[in-house]
Amino acid sequence: MNAMLTIEDLRVAVEDKPILKGIDLTINAGEVHAIMGPNGSGKSTFAQVLAGRDQYAVTHGRIDYDGQDLLALPPEERARAGIFLAFQYPVEIPGVSNVYLLKTAVNALRKHRGEPELDAMDFLTLVQQRMALVQIDEDLLYRSVNAGFSGGEKKRNEILQMLMLEPRLAILDETDSGLDIDALQIVASGVNSLRNKDRAFLVVTHYQRLLNYIKPDYVHVLAGGRLVKSGGPELAQELEQRGYGWLQEQAGAAP
Amino acid sequence: MTIPQQHYREAFERQRDQLPGAGVPWITRMRSRAMTAFQQKLFPDTRVESWKYTDLRSLDRHVFAPATATVRLTDLPDLTPWLFDGAPMHRLVFVDGRFTPELHPFQPLLTGVTLSSLAEILNAHPEQLEHVLGETLAPERPGFDAMNTAFLEDGAFIRLERDAVLEQPVHLLFISTGQRDSMTTVRNVIQAAPGSAATVIESWVALNDVACMSNSITEIRLDEGAALEHYKLELEGAAATHIGGTYVRQYRDSRLVSHSIALGGRLVRNELQVDLDGAGAECALNGLTVTQGRQHVDNNTRIDHRQPHATSNEWYRGILADRSRTVFSGRIVVHPDAQRTRAQQSNHSLLLSRDAEADARPQFEIHADDVQCAHGCTVGELDADALFYLRSRALDEAAARSLLVYAFAADVLERMRLEPVRHYLERKLAGRLSGDNRLPREVSPH
Secondary structure (H helix, E strand, O other): OOOOEEEEEEEEEEOOEEEEEEEEEEEOOOOEEEEEOOOOOOHHHHHHHHHOOOOOEEEEEEEEEOOEEHHHOOHHHHHHOOEEEEOOOOOOEEEEEHHHHHHHHHHHHHHHOOOOOOOHHHHHHHHHHHHHHHOOOHHHHHOEEOOOOOHHHHHHHHHHHHHHHOOOEEEEEOOOOOOOHHHHHHHHHHHHHHOOOOOEEEEEEOOOHHHHOOOOOEEEEEEOOEEEEEEOHHHHHHHHHHOOHHHHHHHHHOO | OOHHHHHHHHHHHHHOOOOOOOOOHHHHHHHHHHHHHHHHHOOOOOOOHHHOOOOOHHHHHOOOEEOOOOOOHHHOOOOHHHOHHHOOOEEEEEEOOEEOHHHOOOOOOOOOEEEEEHHHHHHHOHHHHOOOOOOOOOOOOOOHHHHHHHHOOEOEEEEEOOOOEOOOOEEEEEEEOOOOOEEEEEEEEEEEOOOOEEEEEEEEEEOOOOOOEEEEEEEEEEOOOOEEEEEEEEEOOOOOEEEEEEEEEEOOOOEEEEEEEEOOOOEEEEEEEEEEOOOOOEEEEEEEEEEOOOOEEEEEEEEEEOOOOOEEEEEEEEEEOOOOEEEEEEEEEEOOOOOOEEEEEEEEEEEOOOOOEEEEEEEEEEOOOOEEEEEEEEEEOOOHHHHHHHHOOOOOHHHHHHHHHHHHHHHHHOOOOOHHHHHHHHHHHHHHHHOOOOOOHHHOOO
């Protein structure tokens, strides 16, 4: 079976400062991978590079996504090819309504797949159904994207977008940060509703907490720009008990 | 006397007997005084503080003269594109600054409302204007104001009697036929008696991109409790010069909402002065400039708070592409008696090109102690985070950029109460941004 995503020796710098120092990772369809790590280890950079953020310079390595050279694609083509990033800090866009963005995004994907655009009624039916899953009030649809949303509303709005776009590879960047336990469960059930054998998830988080609700198949620890340890779900438990210090020491000792 | 001075003097001598109100002593005196003031220096140069960023030397290459050739009505194109989707309005159409009643039949008005050509009043009932015309202008002011008074040909006269409320907006459509180096000189007078209300739209359009100049002043007087929503849309051709002044005097509890939109013209100066001379008066000034190529748009606003408890809000935004330039000067003067003044000003510019330049000059002059004043001013580029966010949601880069620019402008457009005008501008803007003049309605939040 061919892997969905194959990352080989990925190195990334910001303004000549190396952030990622050689990442290798393979993700197959149907799998959930968690990336954990201390603050400043490069987790968010990694997530944003996968989605195509151009302020990070990829200095080395390659990423193959479904047989395509992912690094050659602009962000919008990655999105159309099924990659979705739920942002750690969803951006506020005054003057653009949430519903317009959702509809435009959904129809851009449909057009890419050669499907007809959804008409207003079908779209509304779909969005109402998905909103119920993440318990978002309908009036948020008609407000500016994320503008004035609470922290929890922003995160749920990211999950709503994900549910609407039905990505093949969803990257969740610290989606749990700032959420109370109820919101965390809502977000997790939204994610779990999408889990199937054709879809993969990359869950970036600082804490093990989210992984109680979204069960990963693999857990990787990113520290100092490298994946210093990989394992099964039990690794997350171990990190919860021992913290990251022991791994950082190991990473520091490595050549 | 310089050659241009001589030229304008000769033009004045040639014209004066045909100008409206010729032979009426007070009008003759007013024009002569204005001509003398104008002759002193003609146009201001950049050493004059309020013209620091707008260089008028390019005007010296032209000698503008009043449009002479009479345009046959059959030569005019279909006016429909300028009529806001046929929304019902009272309308006065001016061709090269002259009222052209054939182009739009008068609709019956309510009692208590006068709607007429200014030239008609100057000729037939000059006494009605004797203490009105020039009331809001600083006396003996040189430059374009003086030029306007000396050469003024026509414009609209709108008078609302006590408590008269005009349901339908009044649309003043100024069409420039683009005669090379022609100048049109327009004066509009709006007088709103206590308790009256109206909406007035001035739109300035052109048939082509020929170099010509329009010099227009709108004088507005709002008596106690009167309300006016005023739109000024500058949509003239790519080589046009437009010099505009809107001078407003407001008395107790009156309300003004002004929308000043500039999409067209090569060199545009819009002066907007509001004198809040009554307690509880309110004004809201919205402005949007969208420039490209080598356009230069200068918005110069001044608000005088003379009495207590008055409120002013000012929102100006600019979107600049290519090598275009904009200037925003916003002066707010709070006089010693104007306690409990509330004044808020914001000015934001979005640069779409490294070669564009936006100059902003907020100026507060506060002589009272119990006031709330605030201002915010930014000049920036499109937000890279927002751009990436939209692209990560499958919008291509061009669409994402247009959408963000559009949203930036929407902040001003959304303040417009007249939907047909707002939609008209939204389409124009969308066309300018993407070549596609249909952005769906739901793009803006409700």
